[in-house]
Amino acid sequence: MALFKSSNPEKVVQRDIDAANANRERVSARLADCDQAVTRHLTSAKDCALSGDEAGLDAAQTSLRAAQDRAVTLRSALSEIDRKITDLEHAKAEMADRKLRSETAAEIELLARKLGEIGLEFNSVAERLSEHTHRAVPIVYEALGINNFAKVCLSEVPQAVELVSTMLRAHADAVLAGTAPAKLPLPEEASAEVPAPAPPEDRYRYLPIQPKFLVG
Template sequence: MAFFKRELSPVERFEAALKSKEAERQSLAGRLRVAETVFAEQRADTERLAVAGASNAKLERAEAKLRSVEDRAKTLRAALSEIDEQIVATERALADARSQREREALADNIEALASSIEQAVPGFAAGATALVRAVTRGGASVPEASKFAASVDAVRSEVLSAADLLCWELRSVAMRTRAGNANVALLAPPEATQPRIPEIERHLVYTLNPLLWREGSEVRKVPAFARVELPKTLLALALRDQHVDYLNARRVQTLMHVHGIGATSGDNLPDDTQFIDLDALAADQQAHVNVA
C-alpha cells in the first residue's frame, strides 16, 4: 500500500528551513569556537618557540600549522556570516508567508460571507413574494393592503439589488486581500453618515446624468454614475426621463463595473450648466398638469 506525504505549506517549508539553518549555525559556531581556541594555543606555542630560539625547521613547522589553523578559523567565520544572512532572508520569507496565510484566511472568510448572503437571498425573495401574494390574493381592493404590498415589493427589489452589489463588493475585497492590496478601511469602523432629514422618504438608485435638487435651504448635487438616495417625490420623474435607474437594472450593473461603485456627492462634480434640475422638471410637469 502506497503512502503519500502531505505537501507542506509555504509557512511549514520556511519554518523547517529556518530550523535547519539555525541548527547549522549552532554547529558552525561550536566548530568556530574550537578552531579559535586551537589557533590561540598554536599562536602561543609558536611564540614560545621563537622566544626560546628554536631551530628554523621547528619554526617553519609551527608557522605552517598556525597558518592552517588560522585559515580554518577564517573559513568557519565566513561560513557563519553566510548562514546568518541566509537566516535573515529565511525569517523575512517566513514573515511574508505568514502574512499571506492570514490574508488568505481573511479572504476565505469574506468569500464565505458573500456565499452565505447569496444562499439566503432566494429565501428572502420567496418570502417577500409570498407575502405580496397573500396580501393581494383577495378579491376585495383595500387601499391599505395595496399600499402595504407595494411597499413590500419595493423593499424586496431594493434588498435584492443591494445584496447583489454587496456580494460583488465583498468578492472584490477578497481578491484584493489575497493580492495584499486590500483597502484597510474594510476593517475600520464605518464613517459617520450625513444626518438625513427624517420627513423625506428616499430610494437608493443610480444616476445616469448629473442631478441637482433642493431640500430646504440646501442644494444637493450628485455626479453621473453614482449611487444616491433620491427623495421619492422626485423618483418617478427621474425614472421617466431616464436620469436614474434601479441598482438591479442590467445596465446599472454594467456601469458599476465600468465606473466602480460610484462617486459620492461632491467628488468630481461637473460645472453647474451640466446639472439637470429635478425641481425645475417637476415644476414644469406640474405646470402642464395645471394647464391641462
C-alpha cells in the first residue's frame, strides 16, 4: 500500500476516468453474454413448446426471465457508468480550462511587467536623445524634427504604456473570470482583425468631354 497518495487533481480525475472506462468494458461484456443467453433461452423455450416438453419449457422460461432481468439490471448499471464518465470528463475539462486560464493570466501579467520595464528604458533613451537634439538644433536646423519627436515620446509614451498595462491586467482578470477567451490570440490573428483602410472618397465628379462643332 502506498504511503502517499497523489494530490494532483488532474491525475486523480484521470485515474477515476480510466477505472470507470474499465468498469464499463466489464459490464458491457457481461451484458453481451447476457443478451446471448436470452437468445439461447428463448430458442430453447420455443423448441420445448413445439415438442410439448412442459418441464423443459418451464425451465427454459425461468432461465429466460432471469436472463432478461439481469440484462435490464446490467443496462441500468451501464447507463449509470456512462453518466459518471460524462461527469468526470466534464470535471477534467473544467480543470484543464482553469489551468489554461491561470497560465494565460500569468503570461499577460508578465507581458505587462515587461512592457513597463521596457517603457522605462525607452523613456530614459528618449530623455538622452532629447538632451542631445536640443543642443543640436541651434547648430543644425534639421535636428528640430527629431528633437520634437523625442519630446512627443517623453510626453506620450509613458501614459500610453501605463494605459496598455492597465488594459492588459484587466484582460487577465477577465480571462480568470471566464468572460474572455482562455487562450491568447496569435499576433497574426490580431493583425488579421484590423480592418483595411477605406479608399479615399472621391469628392469630384468627372464628366466626359463633349466635342463642339462650329457651324460655318
